Amino acid sequence: MTAPAAASDRPLRLGYLPLVDCAPLVAAVRLGLDRRYGLRLQLQRQASWAAVRDRLLSGELDAAHALAGLVYGVETGIGGPKGELAILSTLNQNGQAITLSSQLARSLEQGLSLRDALASLRRPAVFAQTFPTGTHAMWLYYWLAAQGIDPMREIRILTLPPTQMPEALARGELDGYCAGEPWSMQAELAGVGRRVIRSGTIWPGHPEKVLACRREFAALQPDAAIALTATVLDACRWLDADMRHRREAARWLADSQVIALPARDIEACLLPADGDGQTQLRFHADGQANFPWLSDGLWFLAQFRRWGWLPPALDGEDAALIGRVHRIDSYRQAAQRIGVPVPDGDSRAHRLFDETS
Template identity: 35%
Template sequence: MAAPSLRIGFVPLTDVAPVLMADALGLFAQHGVRVTISREASWAALRDKLAFGALDGAHLLGPLAIALATGAAGIRRRVTVTAGLARNGNTITLSHGLAARIGAFEAPLGASAFAAAVHARAEEGLPPPTLAVVYPFSSHNYLLRHWLAQGGLDPDHDIRLVAVPPPQMARALADGAIEGFCAGEPWGSHAVAIGVGRLALMTGDIWRDHPEKVLAFAEGVAEREPEAVLAATAAVAEAARWLEDPANRCAAAALLHERGFPSVPPATLALALEGKVAAPPGGSATVLAAPMRFESASCPQVEEAGWWFDAMRRWGHLPSTATRAEGVAPWRPDLWRQATASLSPPYAEGRASAPPAQPITEEKNA
């Protein structure tokens, strides 16, 4: 009998590494499932394909899984989250012009210093700065909003927030279409390395060890193909463990370049795996206090999904009838436990990371 087959989509970001490595290392096949990997141009395109059956599974934004479950995305689908893919790994990168208005600073940039520059600009009669996130229902949007609110800014009034696909961020910054962005690596490092942007901070500076993307399966797939879903989850978890070994980083960077990021040098991709952000021309790479991690993210934590739900509620991005139980229902740590039970040595579940303290500002939907 032929092995079951799944089609899994991804958007090119370093935190898709466990999925791409599971494919490159033959781990899907070893666990008895055939997987076709599909690179998607944007989160919107991936969402539609996952919702309407063109993809069986995906490297997915955690808040997008909640948006689909509650109908906030304009489509209501119950995806199944069987694994986390990474922790940390996003940069907030500013144009040199916007950074210059702030004055001298070292990363991580404080929210109050950024807010002071925004207010000074408003007093000059200039429009709000334009900052990009990768998608409205994204960790990037909610972590950026949290940081802006810490400085006393209203993200919906004092800032112009737009959505730009991750691979287009550096070009949009260089062209002046945006003045900063929050996106997953390698795109912040890429912008810094080619001289068009300056690192302000990492999202790990806002919520240390926050969860990032998840491995999610389309509605009904886990019920129709349970063995295939468990096998794919086990392969991705095994790849996450492989990525944690420093001896594998050069090989991982080369494979990421080959399979997902042909326009980004392997050396830039390697930095995220090493816990660094690229240096500006003539400078030194920044060593991160909260580097990207894979193995500790593998078990999907319902508690962490709850923070995304609360953030979405805070900013008025959920239907008024949405419940927390409905929003976090896609997270299935029980399936992760089944999938990883046979891995050797035994796979530790890890613990949920504590969310940051909420800024004391008026609730958007109050």
Template identity: 45%
Template structure:
């Protein structure tokens, strides 16, 4: 009899595997994972979380797929790509245990473009279409959120992300250095690296991801589906630990500031506090003299609304894979999402903590181009866009 069955027979919900290896990338939105591991939340639920910082999403993917990592702070689209067999490794059944955050990614342009007066979407579109300039934009993983935000935003401005510009993969922390070296003209990345580039004089923020899709899905807590099936108590305890930490961080501005202080340390982001804290608090300066308090700032909890693994969120990434030719055929959008999103485990964990769960596992959102996504017709949605690559060969420069 396996350990999870024994635990059930004994009437215990104690974690079958109490010590877990958890991968993360040096990004502000790993906050709840770090706080859970270091501030006693995991211990309250019988776990020890051994955090393992990764240098690239490809490295994190490989270790998650091989089982070297039990779970990880992960790009939503990376999970679905691996599950569908387009993620650069053999197809492997994956699981999303919970959402970790919404919002707080950014698209930056270089100082060279700024000097040319390319400081608006319209100016960028004119440059691309009228000058014949072949610009190069970086994102962090070919099927990841940053690639999808970059592609979606460019397309919303009439710029085809696969035909009109080059797209390359650069690890998050290296974006500013690549701009400085003249290798890229812009990038889409998670914080604090967009803010860091602005602080270093390496360009400006032209768009935030929340301006593309307010309260969009972003990072998730991911694992191999075999982990969730073999160690359900550990998976549930892990969700509870991180959900409790998410709730704690958002209880006060002081808690957010404390999280920023913790994250800035050498073990996590290894970045000055003044680069991390402002955008974590929603305080934005774009490098062009504009300053605002963002109404759709980084959301780690939002009364549980940022954490439920909505079926429609997972389905959206698959529609974009289909739109851009990464998938040659339509998947069973809803069926795959039901396999990946671990709604039962999440609901059990949330109920234990008294965290409310939204009534529907679908949600409706209006994106920057005026097109509404609600999960009701994924096949039609993938074909509804003026700019797409359906039927094209996937971009040869994916870097997988």
């Protein structure tokens, strides 16, 4: 494609958390893809998802690697400031896990139900997620509810940055958590917990992190938004094209300014784990992993209502909200420019692990 002119002389500031699925942003800069599409990207590591939210809303960040559920939480004003954000594309599918303490994991291996395992603690169980409306909260709550545990009433829930979770588990402050890699693996390496289910098993091919920005940016700088989408989409394609690319990305992510863990640990999270392609970490999958499916957003809003965070929807209300948030048109333009196939429709079917149809 012909590179569009950059919207301004200053670099675009992109926020990220130290997780393996920030790889598309890191790869885009390391490969110089931003310059190919007329941009200069400046990556800025953030301490928490709340910091990502606040700096997006204030304009300190132009865009960010963000939890899909964070965007909908900000749009609806659940538990924090309300604002108008947009999803330019999905960055990856799958790649998260629910980790339990070694004691609880052994109880499940011995055949106890989750309810009986939690009862053996003789106190309310404490679990952590990374943001109240984020994807990790949704996977954790869905998994608990599928086993008859009411996550709103029967356990204590904490919000922690993912980097702090393995140590909190080791200190006995947590009984389990849901987080992105490499922070679930770190509990196993330290011998303090075990991954009991991966998010791709809960919902094969689920949306996870997204490329988010303010809607004002997407509306007032459409060329820059399309160029940014194309840049990151090209990086996602590169990551899925060859496993050697992921090994190279692991070395970049190991840098002290990104994740600051051994490259071999990060590589183990980036390379395919056991299971079929639908349940493994995917960055591109011929564009299927990147398309901002409207139906994905509707699922999150349905979960928000399930947990009592939103009142019943008026006719067409949720569809209108998701239509404002998902920048389908700009994604299609970016994909067309770099030769990534796009679907005919804007929605897809999904099937979670406890559903029969």
